[in-house]
Amino acid sequence: MTRALITGISGQDGSYLAELLLEKGYEVHGLVHGSTDRRFERLEPISDRITLYPGDLLDEHSLVSVLRKSEPDEVYNLAAMSSVAESWRLAVATAEYTAVGVTRLLEGIREARPEARFYQASSSEMFGRAREAPQSEKTPFYPRSPYGVAKVYGHFITVNYRESFGLHASSGILFNHESPRRGAAFVTRRISKGVAAIKLGLTNELVLGNLDVRRDWGYAKEYVEAMWMMLQRDEPDDFVIGTGVSHSVEDFVDAAFACVGLKREDHVRIDPDLARPADIEEVVADPAKAKRDLGWEARVTFEELVEMMVRADLDALTKG
Numbered sequence: 001m002t003r004a005l006i007t008g009i010s011g012q013d014g015s016y017l018a019e020l021l022l023e024k025g026y027e028v029h030g031l032v033h034g035s036t037d038r039r040f041e042r043l044e045p046i047s048d049r050i051t052l053y054p055g056d057l058l059d060e061h062s063l064v065s066v067l068r069k070s071e072p073d074e075v076y077n078l079a080a081m082s083s084v085a086e087s088w089r090l091a092v093a094t095a096e097y098t099a100v101g102v103t104r105l106l107e108g109i110r111e112a113r114p115e116a117r118f119y120q121a122s123s124s125e126m127f128g129r130a131r132e133a134p135q136s137e138k139t140p141f142y143p144r145s146p147y148g149v150a151k152v153y154g155h156f157i158t159v160n161y162r163e164s165f166g167l168h169a170s171s172g173i174l175f176n177h178e179s180p181r182r183g184a185a186f187v188t189r190r191i192s193k194g195v196a197a198i199k200l201g202l203t204n205e206l207v208l209g210n211l212d213v214r215r216d217w218g219y220a221k222e223y224v225e226a227m228w229m230m231l232q233r234d235e236p237d238d239f240v241i242g243t244g245v246s247h248s249v250e251d252f253v254d255a256a257f258a259c260v261g262l263k264r265e266d267h268v269r270i271d272p273d274l275a276r277p278a279d280i281e282e283v284v285a286d287p288a289k290a291k292r293d294l295g296w297e298a299r300v301t302f303e304e305l306v307e308m309m310v311r312a313d314l315d316a317l318t319k320g
Contacts, residue, residue: 005072005116007031007057007105008079009050012181013121015042017076017224022049024228029070031055031063031079042181057101063108067116074231076119077105080150083185084125087147088277098150099157106161106169117168117231120158123151124175124216124242124283134286137173137240144278155238162236170230175216175242175285177223178305180312187249188217188309191256196313198267199260206267209274211250214282216242219300219308229294242285243298255306260314 004021008014009030018028028050032040036052043050053069055062057079067075080098081087087094102120109116125148126141143149155171162169182189187208194206218241226241253264290296300308 001025001027002074003027003029003070003072004074004076005029005031005066005070006076006078007055008077009052010040010043011078011082012042012179012183012220013177013224014076014078015181016179016221017078017227018043018046018050020224020228022046029053029066029072031066033079057097057104060104060108063105064112067108067112072113072116074117074119075105075109075113076121076227077102078121080121081147083183084145084147086185087145087150091146094146094150095153098147099153102154103157106157106167109167110161110165114165114167117236118158118170119227119231120154120169120171121227122155122158122171122173122238123148124173124285125280126152126155126173127283128280130280130283133282134244134284135240136286137238137289144280159238168231168236170233170236171238172223172227172230173238173240174223174226175218175240175283177218177220178309179220180309181220182309188252191249191253192306192309193313193317195253195256195260195262195310196317199262199314200317202317204267205269206253207269207271207274208249208253209271210279211253211270212248212281213279214246214248214284216244216246216284217252217302217305218243218298219305222298222300226290226294226296229296233293237293239290239294240285240287241290241296242287243302244285244287245302246282246284247302251302252306255303256310259307259310
């Protein structure tokens with residue numbers, strides 16, 4: 001039985017990946033920050049089928065210990081300070097976890113499990129003020145946030161360990177991917193939950209920042225399939241994962257309100273203070289390499305994704 005270790009297993013991507021690997025017959029182990037006795041809502045349906053370990057990307061000793069206990073064949077590093085907006089408030093912590101934390105984990109793998117295959121969660125935020133559109137694996141990076149800068153470090157340290165020490169280490173440069181499991185602090189989930197609350201009469205206003213920025217949004221459950229596909233290849237490599245189509249935040253808002261038969265103009269208020277210090281106007285993926293070499297492409301459309309999220313929040317608020 002193939003064994004996998006997932007850091008950040010309790011997050012959106014980690015929970016979907018854990019479910020996928022269980023379906024494929026894997027033995028799944030997960031690293032969580034702090035106590036393993038806490039309630040991990042996203043993992044509840046599979047909690048009796050996975051093994052969790054406490055660990056910390058700031059503590060290499062804890063990483064080595066978990067690697068030795070779990071003896072993974074594949075390691076997926078999904079743990080990070082994951083909010084771009086929060087990275088401005090917690091810039092140093094973001095550097096420690098999202099950048100240097102990757103090095104600690106790679107060092108741990110070299111020491112305890114050098115034969116394991118490694119996946120690093122890179123990000124479209126690395127492109128930032130992109131020099132070209134769409135963005136491919138060859139597009140230069142120009143990050144525009146502490147999060148983006150930290151992800152560039154994590155990406156290149158992974159490349160260096162692959163080339164210098166022969167590790168089977170791949171990076172997925174994932175563009176924005178959402179789902180009903182997306183954290184409440186992310187703008188897409190603020191929109192879907194806010195629209196659901198307005199439809200149910202719980203509030204009458206949705207407050208947002210910049211509606212003009214454009215992102216390439218896909219469905220997270222599909223994106224974790226690409227992660228797995230990368231580690232099944234004989235040779236490690238880096239892949240851009242996205243839909244190839246961009247939409248504005250305004251498009252997302254309009255689609256969400258359309259799901260419930262309401263209009264944005266009647267309920268949205270713009271607060272300039274919610275805008276980031278330096279934002280990215282547009283990113284859009286060129287996923288041609290992933291389609292060619294992995295056989296992967298996005299299937300869920302933008303409109304289907306938005307409706308899925310709004311319906312899930314309607315259900316949750318109705319029950320809750």
